[in-house]
Amino acid sequence: MLSYQHAYHAGNLADLHKHALLATALSRLAAKDKPFTYLETHAGRGLYDLGSAQAARTGEAAAGIARALDEGWLPAGHPLLSALAAVRAAHGPDAYPGSPLIARHFLRPVDAAHLAELHPAEHAVLASVAGFAHLHYSDGFQMANALIPPTPRRGLLLIDPSYEIKADLARLPGIVARLARKWNVGVIALWYPVLPDARHAGMVAQLTADHPQALLSQVGFPPARPGHGMVGSGMLVINPPFGLADEAQRLAAVFARLR
Known part of the structure; x- marks a missing residue:
């Protein structure tokens, strides 16, 4: 367990x-003159080097963010572009922000952040770049359950597990439902991979039945290399901020051109 390392991907x-989607949602929260809390259950290391041997080995960044920048998939002024520019100004041209540093770009002094990461090596790197946040070397689901509803009460929770624990697909609808009951004003975003065997389908069906007003954004794309298992990406967002549905629709059109 805990073998997954996102540096390769x-x-x-x-x-x-x-x-x-995350940068767009956070920019909307930060646009209002009210404090908010950002929480993340599986934060990873927070900062990645796309010039590393790990990134070169898979080539996934070249087919992803590098191609997106070359071909203008993100319009001028997009929140992700501003977060990426800030991170590269601080850490070099090959730097890529994980979700914690994307959040950092939008957090203000009045806002709060809580990041959980249980992988010891990933947590050690996270601690070196995430001094702005409360770090939790603990199970992310336990952290979220303990802190929700947070202070400030307005905010966003990102649930982004590696899914190396097979039981996550079965238990996530119950976890999300419990958190949503405790935090009915919170933005709760759950990411999941789309795989050829559609193992995610039962979880997504239960989530959409439990949360019929949630935004569901699911896109497909060619596998990164022959035999690679992931063929798409999904995000379910409870209480999506205004404008997030428009960004989901725009992204759907971008990814449709890749099929």
Whole structure:
């Protein structure tokens, strides 16, 4: 367990989908003159080097964020572009922000952040770049259950597990339902991979039945290389901020051209 390391996959097409939606949602929260809390159950290391041997080995960043920048998939002024520019100004041209540093770009002094990461090596790197947040070397679901509803009460929770624990697909609808009951004003975003065997389908069906007003954004794309298992990316968002549905629709059109 806990073998997954995102350095091999950072900046891939799934990250592009997920992070474009996340940055848009956070920019909407930050646009209002009210404090908010950002929470993340599986934060990873927070900062990635797309020039690393791990990134070169898979080539996923080249097919993802690098191609997106070359071909203009993100319009000028997009929140993800501003977060990426800030991180590269601070850490170099090959840097890529994980969700914690994307959140950092939009957080203000009045806002709060809580990040959980249980992988020891990933947590150690996260601690070196996420001094702005409360770090939790603990199970992310336990952290979320303990802190929700947070202070400030307005905010966003990102649930982004690796799914290396097979039981996650079965238990996530119950976890999300419990958190949504405790935090009825919170934005709760759950990311999941789309795989050829459609193992995600039962979870998504239960989630959409439980939360019929939630935004569901699911896109498909070619496998990164022959035999690669992931063929799409999904995000379900409870209480989506205004404008997020428009971004989901725009992304759907972008990804439809890749099929």
